[in-house]
Amino acid sequence: MGQGSNAKPERISEAEHAVMEVLWDRNPATAADVSDALAQNRGWSLATVKTLLGRLVQKHAISASPDGRRYLYTPLIERSDYIGTETKRLVDRLFGGRAASLVAHLADQEALTEDDLTEIEALLKELKR
Known part of the structure; x- marks a missing residue:
């Protein structure tokens, strides 16, 4: 896990994973940063991105820290940990482990x-x- 959290985050959806990729690359980032990064490929509005960020905070995958009138979002799980967990899940589910x-x-x-x-x-x- 990263950053001292012992709680395991809930399963991350494909849309949430796209947000996580931006955060892993631009740690920390604002909602606007994430929205700008995803706008070309996904066409999501800022409101959609904020909803996804809120879900990731609730799942303990990211943290939100006030920074003036905005929030800075930081991943609480490492990309390598996430990939390891998802790979194991895939192998277990589709290939009997x-x-x-x-x-x-x-x-x-x-x-x-x-x-x-x-x-x-x-x-x-x-x-x-």
Whole structure:
């Protein structure tokens, strides 16, 4: 977790994840900063972004600190922790907890490039050491 919080945040939706990505990149950020960053790709209004920020505060994924007439939002969970949790959830739910089944599925779907295979081989060699 980050920043000393022991409470596990609730599950983060896809929309909330988009907000988290901005906050991980621009830590801390105002609602306007987040809205500006998401406006091109998502077309969300400032009100929508503020709603998502409020949900993330309630889920203990971010904190809101007063800064004059606005709030600064800061992630309370690290991107790497979130990715680890979501990856485990995916492997558990879809592949019975077996990461090898995930890799086999990706290989069957021809979703792995030569570069991916090279990286996986290097990782396996490193893990065996």
